[in-house]
Amino acid sequence: MSRARPGGSHRLGARPGEVIDRSRTIEFRWNGVTHTAHPGDTIASALAAAGVRVFARSYKYHRPRGLLTADIFDPGAILQVGDEPNVRAAHRLVEAGMDVRSQNTWPSLRYDVKAVNQLAGRFLATGFYYKTFIKPERLWPTYEKVLRRFVHAGEVSPDSEQPYFDKRYAHPDVLVAGGGPAGMAAAVAAARAGASVMLVEQEHQLGGHLRWGDAEDLRCRDELVAAVEAESNIEVLTDSVVAARYDDNWLAVVQRGLPHVAERLVKARAGTLVVAAGLIERPYVFAGNDLPGVMLSTAVRRLLNLYAVRPGSRAVVFTANPEGDAAAADLRAAGVDVVEVDARHGRTVVRATGRGGVEAVELSDGSRIEADLLVTAVGWTAPTSLLNMSGANPGYRPDAARFVPDPAATPAAVIAVGGIAGDGTRDELVAHADAAGREAAARALALAASRAGSADTRDPVAVPQLGLHHHPELFFALPTGGFVDMSEDVSAKDILTAVKEGYDSSELVKRYTTATMGPAQGKLETVNTVALVAHATGKTIAETGATTWRPMYTPITLGALAGRKFEPVRHSPMQPWHTSHKAAPLIAGQWIRPEHYGDPVAEVRNVRQNVGIIDVTPIGKLDLQGPDVAKLLNLLYVNKWSQLGIGRVRYGVMCAEDGVVLDDGVTGRLAENHYLMSTTSSGAGTVWEWAENWLQTEHPEWQVHVTPVTTAYASINVAGPKSRELLARLTDVDLDNAAFGYMNVRTGTIAGVADCVLWRIGFTGELSYELHVPASYGLHVWETLMATGADLGIAPFGVEAQRILRLEKGHLIVGQDTDGLTKAYSAGLDWAVKLDKPDFVGKPELAWQAARGEHPKLVGLRPLDTSVVPEEAAQIISDGGYIVGRITSSRLSPTLGRPICLGQVDAHLADPGTRLTVRLRNGSDTTVEVTAEHAHFDPEGERQRV
Incomplete structure (x- = not known):
């Protein structure tokens, strides 16, 4: 394996606000090359320190992409980490041994064949997916296969270990969304006013923009962090985000970075929500604006001051505000040659050029500057998502060149503070937040008092208003164009084309072009998209209006939404033995079962030749007692039970009221009024509830007591021609065939x-x-069986071997060989259904099915090509290509040396000898023949009756 030079070529000396630990180094891999990093590095900062410039390829055109924002929203740094796709590399911290790879690049990131899409760009214009691949319809499967290869996503192995997710409920008086200076000041003020506070920050540390600021910024950050830490009433959640706000301040908080927990969804009900989300720097749209080396000023300051990484050697800084000026100063202090282009004096950038990265910058005056870094500082987007969710839509202010919230339209339980609310000096922002925090506490405590039935007499706190600083409107450099949405590869030309084609509102353009619908969810793209729509329609930005931000504010895994697993995980008493003997675990509902012990084929052969034992503890078991048990069995089962003798066992099938097979199993009569019923493993709870429902609602007069005893017993099946000989050594029960015959208990x-x-x-x-x-005693009996049967060739077998054995015998599995529409006659259970009984559940439907006759049937199937084992769920098709059935079970039989199947087919195709065509997963066909019996092996059942 190749190795990058330790330390990296772009790492600077120590910086006052850096978050890396230089005393230690860790190693990780990037596309197969080993790199070093320091604890505290993000994946992106570590790679940038090593001189990596290209991190990914773009969604549609596979253009090279580098860092743009250097934070969680960066569209150019979404990578694969191990088995986890779509990792935000500019936010995820490096860990030792990480295997980081680029996504959807082949054969490599540098030489990506799919970049050929750039040559086909004119055919992939906006809305192309609505206009192409429509006809001919017969080619749709081919289109799908080709397009699927271009899906820009990572990979998840089906064998990957599933992460653990969690959820929690919280009831803070005040929840502060944002841990910058305003958020910290508001949290401290609210806590000092007596409120319980939850402070949620998306970054790994508190401080916001102060973290990469000057000495005075760092001093202010340290003071505020110390004040937060001193308040016991404040709970701080970093690497977390308030993802949604619903009625009455029901807030969804996604918490990350917890030990052994991938994500936790905190469901918080807050008295007052303080929105301190700050501002997000907005990119500029111009030709070449997606080249690696084009960065925002905040990205540059992050890299320089948090991670001590020099992002380039010669920079052009296009600035329209103090943040851009500060970035230029930081670059110079890091030894970078800087040329400033000040938009406030009328000069603008119109184009960046280069192969694989910025090499030169063209200006509006026609001049050209050679550079490997272009920094833009052209304005801000207020992330008003939580305010939108509160019902307060922002308004556009052309003097500030951004959307701002309307305090008058904001609910009383929601307060905006800091940069999202307005501009000011550091002290002004902190003072505003301090007053807002005290007012937030007052409102929350007043609400709590009113709910408790008492009055709160505190006077409201006067919150000073923040003004807005003038900022030039800088959104795009037409006609050169450029990319508006770098997550979706939507260009300025695409937006203008969409408007020209009649999609002349922000909402329509969003959906037609997919602008703002990528991973950044509009945080970088919204204002530029609206500005282009306004330009194309001749309206103002205020008249055009922004799209609506709805939950979720940031992408959330389905696991976090699902939360903690509440279903118990069950193991049989023999599980320690299975684990120590290398059993492959199988998740079967709530149970962990042995799928096999290394070779299921050998396990099958051993059962046929010697003796095997299998752990069947998960089989549902119900203890039935009372004089009316037979009445209940006659009602629930389709067959008859009145004449079942003591010591006898009978197989039974249950159907729902619509005649669909519900469950099957055996029931044995242990004594005059005592029975033991077995159910399928997955049906134990359902059958118990089913039985109790009929007893309690339809026949409360019946004297029957039903007790679930599934976990009261450990269950073991001993099978094979030597099973009697083995068991005879260990039991006092007479096992002679005459004394204990087949279907007895x-x-x-x-x-x-x-x-x-x-x-x-x-x-x-x-x-x-x-x-x-x-x-x-389950483990004791199991181990005793194994020890006693050693000379008989005893071996354990798992669920896979059992499936093969039962398929050779033609026994169906409810839920696999049946589905939610399979009635008893379709399952081949004609022999069991006794329509001459006075009544049973499902009888009317089954009588109708029997009279009609034209229903699918479960049949045995023998593939003629013995080298092909049709996949389960493969479709059976007619000569005209219509689906006439499906394969329900399929395996290669070790006993017979050929594939065997069960399948559901239309009635007219169920006669023995009928040949049918099966369409395989790969699109090819194979032929199967209907057999006379379900059983492929020993159809007479002689072996089980000996």
Whole structure:
């Protein structure tokens, strides 16, 4: 593996506000090359320090992209980290051993074949997806395959370990969104006024823009941070964001950076919401504005002062405000050659040129400056998202060149402070926030008092108003154009074309061009998009209006929305043995089960030849007692139960009221009024609820007591021709075939454990016994079976082997060979349905199905090409290409040496010998033949009755 030079060529000496720990270094990989970083580095800052300029390729045209904002919103630094796609590399901190890669680039980031899209740009104009790939329809599958290869996203392995997500409820009096100087000042003031405060900051540290400022800024930051830390009433959440605001200040806070938790969704109900979101620097639209080396002034100051990274050697700084002036000063202090272009004096940038990065900058006066860095400082976007969600839409102020909130339209429970509310000196912003924090506390405490039934007599706090500094309107340099939305590759030309085609409002342009719909969600693009629409329509920006920011403010994983897993994870008492013997775990509903122990084919053969044991503890088990149990069984099952003798077992099928198969299992009669019912593993809870529902609502007079005992017993199936010989060594039950025949039940002692239940049943098609032993003795019985059967060739088998064995025998699985429309006759259960019973659940529907006759049927299928195993869910098609069925179960049988299947087919195709065409996943076809029986092996059932 290649290795980058330690330290990187662009790392500067120590800076006063840097957040990196120079005393330690860590290693990580970038596209296969090992790099070093310091703790505190982001992925992007570490790579920039090593001289990396190109981080990604753009969405549509695959143009090279570098850092633009150097923060969480950066559209040019969305990368793959290990098995996690779409990582914001300018925000994610480096960790030792990280494997970082560019997304959707082939064969490499530097030489990306998909960049050919740039040559086809005129065919990929705005709205092209609405206008192309429409006809001919037969080519739609081909279009989908080709377009899918161009999807700009990362990869998630199906075998990846799922991260843990969490959720929490909180009820702060005041929630402050934003941890800059205004947010910290407001939080401290509210806490000192007696309110409980939650302070939420998106960055990894508090301080906002003070963190990359001058000495006085850093001093102010330190004082405010110390004041926050001194207040016990303030809870600080960094690397977190207030993603949404709903009625009555119900706030969704996404918290990251927690140990062992990927994301936590904090559902907070706040008395008062203080919005201290600051301002987001706005890019400038001009030709070449997406070249690596074009950066915002805040990005440059972040890199220089937080991470000690020099972003270039010769810079052009296009400035219209003090932030741009400060960036120029910081660059000079770092030894960068700087040329300032001051928009306040009429000069503008019209074009950046270069191959793979900025090499020269062209100005409006025709001059050309060679440079490898172009810094723009042309204005601000107020992130008014939370205010929009509160019902207060911002208004445009041309004198300040930005949208600002309207305090009069803001609800009383929401207060805007800091840069989002207006401009001022550092002291003015802090003073404004201090007053706003005290007022926020007063409103929250008054609300709490009113809810408690008492009055709050405190006078309101006078909050000084912030003014707005004049700023020139700088949005784009037409006619040279450039990119408006770098996340979506939407250009100025695309916006103008959209308006020309009739999409003449901001909302329509947004949807037609996808501008503002990328990962940055409009935070960088909205104002420029609106300005271009206004220019194209001849309206003012105020008349045009901005699009509406709705929840969520920032992308959230589905895992965070789902939150903590409340479903219990269940293990059988034998799980420690399975783990120690390298069983591959299988998640089956709430249960963790052994899928196999290394070789499921060998496990199948051993069951057929010797003896195997499988842990079937998850099988649902219901204890039924009372004189009316037979009545309940007759009602719930489609077959008859009145004549079931003591010591006998019967297979039963339950249907819902619509005749659809609900569950199946066996029920044994242990005594005169005592039965034990088994259900499918996933159906245990449903069947219990189903039985109780009928007892409590339809037949409360029946004397039946239903007790779930699934976890009271550990269940083991002992299967194979030597199973009787093995079990005879450990039980006092007479296992002679005449004394304990097929489909019988006995109780007795196994391995010294009393009160065990033995069923003589055979899901595998072999001589087998299902043992239900008290759960606390499950591991003991399992280990005793293994030790006692060593000379008989005993071996454990898992769920995969069981599936193969049951498919060889033709036994269906409810939920796999049936679905939500499969009635009993369609499942091949004609023999079980007894329509001559007075009544049972689903009888009317099944009587109708039997009379109609034309229903899909479950059949056995034998593939003629023994080298092809059709995939489960593969479609069975007619000569005309219509779907006439599907493969429900499919495996390669080790016993028969050929593929075997079950499938649902239309009634007229269910006759034995009928040949059918199966469409495989890869688009090819194979032929299968309907068999006379579901069973492919031992259809007479002789092996299980010996």
